[in-house]
Amino acid sequence: KLLVFSGTQPSGKLTIGNYIGAIRHWIVMQKYYECMYCIADLHLISTVSSSNVYAFRKMSLDTLALYLACGVDPNVSTIFMQSHVPEHTQLNWLLNCCAYYGELSRMTQFKEKSKFKQDSVNVGLFNYPILMAADILLYQTNFVPVGDDQKQHLEFTCNIARRFNNKFGTVFTIPKILVPDFGSRIMSLLNPLKKMSKSDQDSNNYISLLDDATLISKKVKRAITDSDQPPAIYYDPVEKPGVSNLLAILSGIGGESISNLELIFKNKTYSCLKSNLIQSLSTVLKQIQNRYFNERSNENKLNNILCVGAKKARQKANLTLKKVYQLIGL
Ligand code: AQP
Numbered sequence: 001k002l003l004v005f006s007g008t009q010p011s012g013k014l015t016i017g018n019y020i021g022a023i024r025h026w027i028v029m030q031k032y033y034e035c036m037y038c039i040a041d042l043h044l045i046s047t048v049s050s051s052n053v054y055a056f057r058k059m060s061l062d063t064l065a066l067y068l069a070c071g072v073d074p075n076v077s078t079i080f081m082q083s084h085v086p087e088h089t090q091l092n093w094l095l096n097c098c099a100y101y102g103e104l105s106r107m108t109q110f111k112e113k114s115k116f117k118q119d120s121v122n123v124g125l126f127n128y129p130i131l132m133a134a135d136i137l138l139y140q141t142n143f144v145p146v147g148d149d150q151k152q153h154l155e156f157t158c159n160i161a162r163r164f165n166n167k168f169g170t171v172f173t174i175p176k177i178l179v180p181d182f183g184s185r186i187m188s189l190l191n192p193l194k195k196m197s198k199s200d201q202d203s204n205n206y207i208s209l210l211d212d213a214t215l216i217s218k219k220v221k222r223a224i225t226d227s228d229q230p231p232a233i234y235y236d237p238v239e240k241p242g243v244s245n246l247l248a249i250l251s252g253i254g255g256e257s258i259s260n261l262e263l264i265f266k267n268k269t270y271s272c273l274k275s276n277l278i279q280s281l282s283t284v285l286k287q288i289q290n291r292y293f294n295e296r297s298n299e300n301k302l303n304n305i306l307c308v309g310a311k312k313a314r315q316k317a318n319l320t321l322k323k324v325y326q327l328i329g330l
Helices: 016-029 054-069 087-096 103-105 110-113 123-137 149-168 212-224 241-254 258-264 269-298 298-328
Strands: 003-008 034-039 078-081 143-145 176-177
Touching: 003 016, 003 123, 016 034, 016 054, 016 143, 016 241, 034 054, 054 269, 054 298, 078 298, 087 123, 087 298, 103 110, 103 123, 103 149, 110 123, 110 149, 110 241, 123 149, 149 176, 149 298, 176 298, 212 269, 241 258, 241 269, 269 298
Parallel strands: 003 034, 003 143, 034 078, 143 176
Antiparallel strands: none
């Protein structure tokens, strides 16, 4: 079976951007591929300053419960914590020695996240794409379903894999990046020129999978559209970024294609589009939340899933790492 690998950082409050851009595709892929879904806790410590061990542990279990609530099935897919598989950091070092400072300096996400703190930005953030490459390459991954923001990191992964294969001998499968045509870049509600992010300082910019109906309604009502007269609802992210974003969210959550939505909302008002979106989001997120609270209340089950997942992941990771050590001559 071909293998799928993907993951999220366990901030504990995944957004509808994470869901539409990545997680909903994971669910479908479980039917056709062997899937490994990681909770990237080592990546998280490069961006979060908390030194509270309990908080990290809690956020990881929150994220696992959200995976399950969204439909990731632990009986079919391997779900594990990145920190439970030390092979990730071992391969990370070896790949460090094949990566160039110049190419890492050009990573858009690093440039954005370090913009105002050049001197104090931690090296982990700079190194992030290399650890991500290690995550993927350890499992001889064929497909990586991700949102558009991760495309550059994935291209780097392919480059470093090719470089390593050429230098030491072929060991890594070159993964294929799967970025969906629609919904791969859900934008902020108040600034549709900026990506929706769970770490956004203003929570009005995103909808978390755990937001209740009142909050959803408040945030969607405030979302930016445009002042076109008469109002026109069609998909054009350049000319109509706000309206296009709402259409992308509605399509990603409700499953209706964008072109069908354009027909449905032809000659309708923006407030009609928003009411539909509120209705659709409230229904889908309520179902996810019901399952979430149920899963989250059973910590033994969650810990057990992580134990089984780590064991399976380590077995696979070890096979690749052994070959890599041999090829290098370690
Ligand atoms: N706005 C988005 N639209 C579509 N997909 C998105 N993803 C993230 N934001 C959007 C995809 O979600 C997956 C998990 O993301 P991550 O946790 O690895 O971190 P990220 O890409 O940095 O996402 P965030 O929400 O912006 O997190 P913070 O604020 O912590 O940096 C990935 O597949 C990502 O592409």
